[in-house]
Amino acid sequence: MSPKVPDIYKQHKKIEILQAAEQVFIRKGFGRVTMKDIVEQCQISRGGVYLYFSSTDEIFQAILDWKNGQPQQELLLIYESANNGEEALTQFIILISTYMKETANSLYRAHVEFFSALAQDDNRWQFVQQRHELLVNNYAFFFQEGTRLGYFSPQTDLRILTKFVLTWCEGFSLNTMILPMDDLQADTQIELLHQYLRQMLRIPSF
Amino acid sequence: MSPKVPDIYKQHKKIEILQAAEQVFIRKGFGRVTMKDIVEQCQISRGGVYLYFSSTDEIFQAILDWKNGQPQQELLLIYESANNGEEALTQFIILISTYMKETANSLYRAHVEFFSALAQDDNRWQFVQQRHELLVNNYAFFFQEGTRLGYFSPQTDLRILTKFVLTWCEGFSLNTMILPMDDLQADTQIELLHQYLRQMLRIPSF
Amino acid sequence: MSPKVPDIYKQHKKIEILQAAEQVFIRKGFGRVTMKDIVEQCQISRGGVYLYFSSTDEIFQAILDWKNGQPQQELLLIYESANNGEEALTQFIILISTYMKETANSLYRAHVEFFSALAQDDNRWQFVQQRHELLVNNYAFFFQEGTRLGYFSPQTDLRILTKFVLTWCEGFSLNTMILPMDDLQADTQIELLHQYLRQMLRIPSF
Amino acid sequence: MSPKVPDIYKQHKKIEILQAAEQVFIRKGFGRVTMKDIVEQCQISRGGVYLYFSSTDEIFQAILDWKNGQPQQELLLIYESANNGEEALTQFIILISTYMKETANSLYRAHVEFFSALAQDDNRWQFVQQRHELLVNNYAFFFQEGTRLGYFSPQTDLRILTKFVLTWCEGFSLNTMILPMDDLQADTQIELLHQYLRQMLRIPSF
DNA sequence: TATGAATGAGCATTCATTCAT
DNA sequence: AATGAATGAATGCTCATTCAT
Incomplete structure (x- = not known):
């Protein structure tokens, strides 16, 4: 029941996804980006990405949040x-x-x-x-x-x-x-x- | 030989579609607009709209042109x-x-x-x-x-x-x-x- | 009630259509030919062609019959x-x-x-x-x-x-x-x- | 890293589709066959078939290749x-x-x-x-x-x-x-x- | 956790056919 | 007889999302 994988790991994985997704968004803008694009850039499985984010919208917003932190x-x-x-x-x-x-x-x-x-x-x-x-x-x-x-x-x-x-x-x-x-x-x-x-x-x- | 329905009619029909489409674009922005949206707003059949325009892009651009004409x-x-x-x-x-x-x-x-x-x-x-x-x-x-x-x-x-x-x-x-x-x-x-x-x-x- | 237009006229019109359609069939084969193709080649209206033939199949068969007559x-x-x-x-x-x-x-x-x-x-x-x-x-x-x-x-x-x-x-x-x-x-x-x-x-x- | 589902599986699935498609082609010929026909014969979803083949043409050609292999x-x-x-x-x-x-x-x-x-x-x-x-x-x-x-x-x-x-x-x-x-x-x-x-x-x- | 095959809803597009003029 | 605008059923195809493994 207790999380076996510490949050720090999750955070790291999330950022990995965000970095890949950012490249996609830079390349293709926002609306034309599909989950497939992001999945392919990440080298993570389809389901894998969904464990952390459930839409391109959410990912994009997470990127902005992440950038705001800098x-x-x-x-x-x-x-x-x-x-x-x-x-x-x-x-x-x-x-x-x-x-x-x-x-x-x-x-x-x-x-x-x-x-x-x-x-x-x-x-x-x-x-x-x-x-x-x-x-x-x-x-x-x-x-x-x-x-x-x-x-x-x-x-x-x-x-x-x-x-x-x-x-x-x-x-x-x-x-x-x-x-x-x-x-x-x-x-x-x-x-x-x-x-x-x-x-x-x-x-x-x- | 001469067209029974003059070009002016076609122009009018086009503008009818553009007017309806404009409402859709105002309401939904650009990317989320589908042909279905426009068709429904026009009260014209699916094929009817395609008679005049073949994509949302084309319609949107036509709206801009039309507006530019004024x-x-x-x-x-x-x-x-x-x-x-x-x-x-x-x-x-x-x-x-x-x-x-x-x-x-x-x-x-x-x-x-x-x-x-x-x-x-x-x-x-x-x-x-x-x-x-x-x-x-x-x-x-x-x-x-x-x-x-x-x-x-x-x-x-x-x-x-x-x-x-x-x-x-x-x-x-x-x-x-x-x-x-x-x-x-x-x-x-x-x-x-x-x-x-x-x-x-x-x-x-x- | 009696036909105003003699059959000879109808025959002539039919052959006009068949000649045009033949060109289309030679160019495109059979299956890819649409009524639109034939209509455009004929220089007759959509409805006009339908007065004489009601499908590409029928037209094609008529062409074969016509050719057999020679x-x-x-x-x-x-x-x-x-x-x-x-x-x-x-x-x-x-x-x-x-x-x-x-x-x-x-x-x-x-x-x-x-x-x-x-x-x-x-x-x-x-x-x-x-x-x-x-x-x-x-x-x-x-x-x-x-x-x-x-x-x-x-x-x-x-x-x-x-x-x-x-x-x-x-x-x-x-x-x-x-x-x-x-x-x-x-x-x-x-x-x-x-x-x-x-x-x-x-x-x-x- | 290694694929959980080996290529052999994909091959098998492809052949499953080809077998079903072959029945359709035998029954209907070539041109009248739609993806819908093949999908229905396969008992696989629409998207599922597209995962392996993207047109009836491609499927048909794959069938011929497959047969040639024997x-x-x-x-x-x-x-x-x-x-x-x-x-x-x-x-x-x-x-x-x-x-x-x-x-x-x-x-x-x-x-x-x-x-x-x-x-x-x-x-x-x-x-x-x-x-x-x-x-x-x-x-x-x-x-x-x-x-x-x-x-x-x-x-x-x-x-x-x-x-x-x-x-x-x-x-x-x-x-x-x-x-x-x-x-x-x-x-x-x-x-x-x-x-x-x-x-x-x-x-x-x- | 992680995978990726499978799903099916949803949209784009075409085209035979009709019908008011 | 002739027109061609209009229709809408049917199909192709994509993609977010799920789920057995």
């Missing part, structure tokens, strides 16, 4: 190398533009498909919303920390500014999926964002 | 009622915020799902890209017209500004699908956009 | 140019080898498919058998006529010899469909048949 | 009981006439339909041709063996004679499908073949 530390590392607001902001811009440009070959495609396919009565909206909340907190903290360090003198509420920026980033990521970089004029757009933030954060000249 | 005239109507740049911009903001807030219950969800599910070797990317191009042209024309009328004195390239704004709008629409308006702080974000545009278009004070 | 006169024409048994037999061999080699691109393929697909309880076996009977009669008559003319001195019953020859021809036609002429060694085989007949008909030397 | 040994067994050419030839005639008379209730019908329905661009012609080649080799070997044993003194190339005989047999099999034995005068025709072979093989009188 929060972006990179943002705050900026302050270890930047000596002033200008430098910090520049590094910030470089960082997020790197993220955004990767979307075409990342889990992002599947992610967008996943929640745009969510039925309105689905009970996973909460999950999606919490994820978004975490993201906002993470980014807002970057600006707050910059302000605390005297790098930024924001002329507006930082949380709302963060949301504004993330909204733009969301759109940019989406467009990255659709358009060639040229059509998007990616770098010029990013430069506009850079200017905007420089101004909104009223970075002291020096 | 381009947004509203943007340019603004200049018929607005007396100065400030008024024009305000009306512009109101208009797009209306559009964006509607996304949750519109075809937008299905649209996002449609292209995020597009396989990389799909030959419909071109279609999606052309659609985007049209949108950019449409919006850019609004700003150009405002400039020609002396309402705006843009301090930056209008086309790139348009893209920047549309990028943000894309993100906003997406977030509208995910988040309750409150979490999104929709109006406050829109206000930020308003300020940004007011400044970038250097609307002359009066 | 019996092979060529066999007997041989006696108008041949001056002796040897010449008659040679012309006979040339004639049938021509027929048989044509099978790949003729109605023969469809014909074989048609009756091999005939269900055992089908009431069209009789039709097929009558057709075969006609064929035997036609060929037997050639040999009888040759005998009457003193060209042949058959050492066996002519009717059974005819059947034997036709059996071989049937197999040869079939193989023509399957094999390249080279593999079949067509001409060498035909030469064997020639020799066999020369002997069985005991063509007087001269 | 080559006709009977021909050569003749030489174990026959004491001279006359006896060998007589047994040969009896054997093939038995084969040919069975065609009406055998797979032959389906076989004829199968290849007469083959589209010209089909890649299975090769398969059909190889099958024919095998058949020729098999029969030719019989005559060669008889010659080696001194039973036959052929006055013509044995391979071409084999082809000639097989051509006739093909036609006879076909006619067996179409005609009642009486109309065909089967035994009399076979007697003609017997005489012909006796002569061509110049069986030494004794």
